[in-house]
Amino acid sequence: NKADMLSISAQADSTEQQIAMQYNIPDLFGKNQINSFTLSTENHRYMLNLTEPIETIIERRTSFTIASRPPTILNKAQLGWTAGIDHSKLLGHHGNMNLDTFLTEKSLFFIYAEPTFKKISLDERKAMAEGSTTEAAAKFIFPFVLYGNAPSVRLCFKQRIAKNLHKNLGIIITLRCGHIFSDNTFSSIHPSDRFYLGGADSIR
Numbered sequence: 001n002k003a004d005m006l007s008i009s010a011q012a013d014s015t016e017q018q019i020a021m022q023y024n025i026p027d028l029f030g031k032n033q034i035n036s037f038t039l040s041t042e043n044h045r046y047m048l049n050l051t052e053p054i055e056t057i058i059e060r061r062t063s064f065t066i067a068s069r070p071p072t073i074l075n076k077a078q079l080g081w082t083a084g085i086d087h088s089k090l091l092g093h094h095g096n097m098n099l100d101t102f103l104t105e106k107s108l109f110f111i112y113a114e115p116t117f118k119k120i121s122l123d124e125r126k127a128m129a130e131g132s133t134t135e136a137a138a139k140f141i142f143p144f145v146l147y148g149n150a151p152s153v154r155l156c157f158k159q160r161i162a163k164n165l166h167k168n169l170g171i172i173i174t175l176r177c178g179h180i181f182s183d184n185t186f187s188s189i190h191p192s193d194r195f196y197l198g199g200a201d202s203i204r
Contacts, residue, residue: 003026004024004025005024008021014045015047017043018041018042019040022037023037028068033068034068034069034070037065037066038065038066039062039064040063041062041063043061044058045058056092057091057092058091060091062086063085063087066082067080068080072118072120075119076119077118079115079116082116083112085110086108086112087107088190088192090103091104098187099191100185100187108143112141113139116135117135118133135157138153138154139193140153141153141190152182153181154178154193157176160174161173
C-alpha cells in the first residue's frame with residue numbers, strides 16, 4: 001500500500017494510439033496522497049464528418065504530467081491537482097475544422113495546471129447504492145510561444161445522482177457542463193481542450 005510503483009501501458013484503436021510510463025510515489029506531496037509522474041506519447045485522430053469529403057486531423061502529442069490526489073473516501077470532499085507540459089503537432093488540416101493557422105503544421109508547447117475537487121456521497125445500505133458524485137476542475141493553459149495564442153482557462157463540472165426507485169430498479173442522472181475562457185476566438189482553442197457532442201465522454 002505504501003510502495004512505489006512503476007507501470008508501462010500501451011493501447012491502440014482506430015482513433016488513438018498511446019504508450020505511457022507512470023511512476024507512483026505515495027506521500028510525496030502530502031500525507032495519504034497518491035502522487036504520479038507520467039510520460040506519454042500518442043497519436044490521436046479527430047474526424048469532422050459534417051463535410052464532404054470527411055476531414056481527418058492527426059495530433060501527435062508528447063506529455064509529461066505530475067499529479068497529486070487523495071485516495072477515494074466516501075462522504076468527504078477531496079482536493080487534488082495536476083500539472084504538466086505538452087508538445088503537440090497537428091497534421092492534415094484542410095480548413096473545415098475552424099482552426100487558426102498557428103495551430104496547424106507547427107510544433108506547439110503548452111504548460112498547464114489543473115486543481116480538482118471531488119466528493120462522493122453514497123448510501124450503500126440499500127440493494128442499489130444511492131447518492132451523488134460531484135466533480136469540478138479548472139485547467140489553466142499557458143502556451144510557451146504565443147503564435148497569436150492567448151492563455152485560457154477550461155472549467156468543467158459534473159454532477160451524478162443515483163436514486164433507488166424499487167428493489168433492483170434505479171435511475172442515474174448525470175449533468176456535465178463546461179466553459180472555456182480565452183481572450184482569443186474559438187478557433188484558437190486546441191482541439192484536445194474543446195468540448196464535443198456525441199460519445200460517452202462528451203459534454204452536452
